[in-house]
Amino acid sequence: MEAPELTEKISDCLREGNVEEIKEMLSSIHTSEIATLLQSLDQEDRSKVLNSLDTETASQIILELEKEHRQEILSELDHEKIADIVEEMDSDDAADVISELPEDTAKVVLEKMPPEDVREVESLLQYPRDTAGGIMQAELVQVIHDSTVRDAINWIRLIADEVQDFNEIYVTDESDRLLGIVSLKRLILANPMTRVGEMMEPVAVTVTPYVDQEEVANIFKKYDIVSLPVVDERGRLLGRITADDVIDVITEEASEDIYRFAGAGEYVHPIYTPTLTRIKLRLPWLFLTLFGELFIAFVIAHSFKPTLQRVVVLAAFMPAIMATGGNVGLQATTVVIRGLGMGTITPGQALKVIVSEMRLGFSLGIICGIIAALIGALIGIHEPEVIKIALAIFIAMTSATIATAFMGAAEPLALHKLKFDPAAACGPFVTMFNDIFGSIVYLLIATVIF
Amino acid sequence: MEAPELTEKISDCLREGNVEEIKEMLSSIHTSEIATLLQSLDQEDRSKVLNSLDTETASQIILELEKEHRQEILSELDHEKIADIVEEMDSDDAADVISELPEDTAKVVLEKMPPEDVREVESLLQYPRDTAGGIMQAELVQVIHDSTVRDAINWIRLIADEVQDFNEIYVTDESDRLLGIVSLKRLILANPMTRVGEMMEPVAVTVTPYVDQEEVANIFKKYDIVSLPVVDERGRLLGRITADDVIDVITEEASEDIYRFAGAGEYVHPIYTPTLTRIKLRLPWLFLTLFGELFIAFVIAHSFKPTLQRVVVLAAFMPAIMATGGNVGLQATTVVIRGLGMGTITPGQALKVIVSEMRLGFSLGIICGIIAALIGALIGIHEPEVIKIALAIFIAMTSATIATAFMGAAEPLALHKLKFDPAAACGPFVTMFNDIFGSIVYLLIATVIF
Numbered sequence: 001m002e003a004p005e006l007t008e009k010i011s012d013c014l015r016e017g018n019v020e021e022i023k024e025m026l027s028s029i030h031t032s033e034i035a036t037l038l039q040s041l042d043q044e045d046r047s048k049v050l051n052s053l054d055t056e057t058a059s060q061i062i063l064e065l066e067k068e069h070r071q072e073i074l075s076e077l078d079h080e081k082i083a084d085i086v087e088e089m090d091s092d093d094a095a096d097v098i099s100e101l102p103e104d105t106a107k108v109v110l111e112k113m114p115p116e117d118v119r120e121v122e123s124l125l126q127y128p129r130d131t132a133g134g135i136m137q138a139e140l141v142q143v144i145h146d147s148t149v150r151d152a153i154n155w156i157r158l159i160a161d162e163v164q165d166f167n168e169i170y171v172t173d174e175s176d177r178l179l180g181i182v183s184l185k186r187l188i189l190a191n192p193m194t195r196v197g198e199m200m201e202p203v204a205v206t207v208t209p210y211v212d213q214e215e216v217a218n219i220f221k222k223y224d225i226v227s228l229p230v231v232d233e234r235g236r237l238l239g240r241i242t243a244d245d246v247i248d249v250i251t252e253e254a255s256e257d258i259y260r261f262a263g264a265g266e267y268v269h270p271i272y273t274p275t276l277t278r279i280k281l282r283l284p285w286l287f288l289t290l291f292g293e294l295f296i297a298f299v300i301a302h303s304f305k306p307t308l309q310r311v312v313v314l315a316a317f318m319p320a321i322m323a324t325g326g327n328v329g330l331q332a333t334t335v336v337i338r339g340l341g342m343g344t345i346t347p348g349q350a351l352k353v354i355v356s357e358m359r360l361g362f363s364l365g366i367i368c369g370i371i372a373a374l375i376g377a378l379i380g381i382h383e384p385e386v387i388k389i390a391l392a393i394f395i396a397m398t399s400a401t402i403a404t405a406f407m408g409a410a411e412p413l414a415l416h417k418l419k420f421d422p423a424a425a426c427g428p429f430v431t432m433f434n435d436i437f438g439s440i441v442y443l444l445i446a447t448v449i450f
Numbered sequence: 451m452e453a454p455e456l457t458e459k460i461s462d463c464l465r466e467g468n469v470e471e472i473k474e475m476l477s478s479i480h481t482s483e484i485a486t487l488l489q490s491l492d493q494e495d496r497s498k499v500l501n502s503l504d505t506e507t508a509s510q511i512i513l514e515l516e517k518e519h520r521q522e523i524l525s526e527l528d529h530e531k532i533a534d535i536v537e538e539m540d541s542d543d544a545a546d547v548i549s550e551l552p553e554d555t556a557k558v559v560l561e562k563m564p565p566e567d568v569r570e571v572e573s574l575l576q577y578p579r580d581t582a583g584g585i586m587q588a589e590l591v592q593v594i595h596d597s598t599v600r601d602a603i604n605w606i607r608l609i610a611d612e613v614q615d616f617n618e619i620y621v622t623d624e625s626d627r628l629l630g631i632v633s634l635k636r637l638i639l640a641n642p643m644t645r646v647g648e649m650m651e652p653v654a655v656t657v658t659p660y661v662d663q664e665e666v667a668n669i670f671k672k673y674d675i676v677s678l679p680v681v682d683e684r685g686r687l688l689g690r691i692t693a694d695d696v697i698d699v700i701t702e703e704a705s706e707d708i709y710r711f712a713g714a715g716e717y718v719h720p721i722y723t724p725t726l727t728r729i730k731l732r733l734p735w736l737f738l739t740l741f742g743e744l745f746i747a748f749v750i751a752h753s754f755k756p757t758l759q760r761v762v763v764l765a766a767f768m769p770a771i772m773a774t775g776g777n778v779g780l781q782a783t784t785v786v787i788r789g790l791g792m793g794t795i796t797p798g799q800a801l802k803v804i805v806s807e808m809r810l811g812f813s814l815g816i817i818c819g820i821i822a823a824l825i826g827a828l829i830g831i832h833e834p835e836v837i838k839i840a841l842a843i844f845i846a847m848t849s850a851t852i853a854t855a856f857m858g859a860a861e862p863l864a865l866h867k868l869k870f871d872p873a874a875a876c877g878p879f880v881t882m883f884n885d886i887f888g889s890i891v892y893l894l895i896a897t898v899i900f
Contacts, residue, residue, distance in 0.1 A: 166635065244675065262783070264785055287818075297766040308762045316748075316750035318769065319768065323742075335718075338705055339720065360720075363729055364732060364733065376744075
């Protein structure tokens with residue numbers, strides 16, 4: 001059944017109060033589709049549908065919702081129901097959802113949860129959301145090094161329901177310090193009386209909880225792993241990060257890069273988000289552009305009017321110089337931001353990268369400059385001072401591309417050095433710098449030449 | 451030891467011919483770091499280092515190299531060595547590496563490999579690289595439904611060396627049709643005499659081999675899974691895709707989106723890639739911009755010279771209109787491309803999304819238009835026809851933002867509808883369209899008004 005058809009059927013059932021049939025219909029579709037469906041219903045119907053589902057399904061759906069919808073939908077449920085739903089979740093998801101709740105709701109919900117779960121969730125809540133601690137889960141299988149394989153299997157039997165998916169067990173000493181790992185594959189094949197400490201493999205890599213999630217993602221990529229233990233500074237096991245969480249992190253970080261890049265703020269769904277929210281997200285970047293460009297307008301009107309008045313055709317080439325320079329700068333920024341993000345460009349290579357981008361910008365500028373000057377000469381063939389026009393175009397184009405290549409490469413590297421996110425607003429800033437620099441240099445050169 | 455220090459030490463050892471010490475030094479660092487190190491050595495040293503390592507380590511390093519380096523380094527090794535190295539790899543990696551080799555080398559290498567491995571690799575080579583078949587591996591654990599748990603464990607014992615990492619076994623019928631899955635966790639806890647067919651769980655989702663890799667990544671995100679079976683159209687098990695491969699896919703696709711977006715071609719390392727290669731990658735996008743903007747120059751010089759000559763200050767506001775419109779268009783494009791890529795915008799929502807972006811573009815245009823017109827009036831306060839200037843700015847700004855919002859949203863949706871990659875070149879095209887539209891509409895309006 002297609003989504004719109006399903007929505008209609010559900011609405012029908014809701015009107016008729018036929019909860020059983022809704023349950024029946026929803027049982028056959030994936031929770032992520034139910035989530036999408038919920039987002040298209042109005043508040044009343046939404047609550048009815050959610051209340052008709054069992055807690056486990058409801059908890060999965062809540063996790064699939066987009067953040068704003070999750071907050072909205074949870075605010076419509078009573079605290080008891082929220083506590084039940086959150087209890088069903090893995091500790092990392094539970095912590096995320098609770099951190100999104102209004103403070104007083106969170107407090108009441110935590111009071112209604114079993115103390116054991118609360119301890120786990122609270123220990124996770126202490127870490128920022130975008131760190132290893134923020135994305136790790138507390139559920140894992142931990143055994144002491146002198147346990148036998150049989151002990152370990154018995155332990156797994158006991159906690160099998162609580163720890164959902166795992167493919168290795170963590171071997172620690174008596175003070176929880178991580179010593180090694182035994183894969184389930186090895187555990188299955190082992191003699192039941194072997195001690196896990198004797199058969200464990202060394203841990204390839206661990207992280208501490210305050211490591212940034214982008215760094216965590218890079219570790220997964222570099223080591224080709226599907227789970228990663230998190231330990232404190234004394235090596236004690238705190239939790240584990242699984243590949244599915246990292247997939248979410250990578251998607252989220254890539255989107256963040258792209259939105260910042262385009263000056264689009266952050267991702268919100270174009271249909272489900274109120275226009276006012278979207279205006280607020282986008283307007284700051286537009287203002288950056290707008291005021292930068294109005295500054296250019298002011299400078300041109302104030303200082304270069306005589307030049308333009310004398311050779312009005314100069315104005316025709318301003319867009320070409322600004323756009324080409326802007327493009328070169330954006331290319332440099334993209335390559336550097338992405339390289340830093342993926343870890344293929346190291347901060348130690350900063351100088352080399354900047355030089356390399358400037359050399360490339362210069363080459364590109366020469367090529368584009370020659371072409372633009374030639375075409376400029378053709379277009380301005382009837383102008384009395386056509387050679388000077390072509391010369392101004394060429395010099396301005398080349399200067400603009402070198403300058404923006406430098407800015408484009410240096411800005412993200414500098415931000416990275418200063419521990420800021422290199423992707424932060426580089427796109428719009430580089431474009432603005434370039435436009436101001438390109439147009440003013442062009443008119444300055446033209447004024448000098450004429 | 452830091453990378454430059456290590457490189458120097460290795461160079462010293464190479465000069466002294468001290469292969470043992472190199473081995474010793476490299477044994478303690480991760481293969482991905484050795485790969486980075488290799489890329490900074492010259493050809494002769496590189497071969498020496500690679501030849502000093504055991505085949506397994508060498509094969510891991512080869513996989514860690516960036517593509518151009520891998521091709522270069524492999525071309526320096528003899529076919530026997532390449533065959534040994536490739537044999538160590540999982541079938542999916544082996545197929546990737548072989549597909550990158552020159553055809554005659556690939557043929558010789560395949561001849562030198564064991565027939566069993568060749569069959570696996572050849573069956574993978576038939577699928578395009580960016581499909582489920584291209585990223586799946588043939589190594590997996592498959593058991594017939596009437597096997598007992600004990601049979602399954604014995605089978606795992608037999609193939610444990612060949613199948614590296616797995617956390618579930620696939621249950622099939624006699625003709626390889628996938629029936630269900632048993633996790634290792636359940637297998638460990640089960641009675642040895644239970645039949646796997648009785649304890650298996652249903653398969654949540656499968657893909658066929660020609661499904662696009664971006665679609666595969668979206669399935670991993672949607673279902674929060676860490677491995678996915680690939681079956682043919684008759685449901686027969688062909689292979690499995692693991693989360694670490696998907697992490698690579700997501701990173702690759704996100705980079706592709708970003709580069710296309712910025713008109714930077716594809717990612718190549720700024721230091722390790724020859725300038726000429728990089729010029730070739732970037733120049734086409736620059737030419738797109740350049741010729742678009744030179745066309746604008748031509749139209750301005752040809753048709754709007756009288757208008758500009760009369761009111762030269764109009765030229766000062768051209769950049770502001772072009773840049774603001776460009777920004778709005780880029781914002782719309784970004785949101786739509788990313789939404790399509792992540793599956794949060796469905797093609798069925800196309801019309802709604804376009805309307806929503808145009809409404810937003812209009813709102814943003816009104817706000818920016820009023821500000822620009824007011825500042826334009828201030829800057830042009832001494833002009834005799836200042837009101838007309840402000841009016842031209844306002845109308846042009848608003849028209850430009852609606853038009854680019856439409857283009858920005860509609861272009862990726864149209865490309866997606868036509869089965870092209872929506873990210874393809876949208877950034878540069880939208881910018882160019884906007885610049886041409888914005889500047890010409892502005893001058894047209896100005897010409898009408900004056």
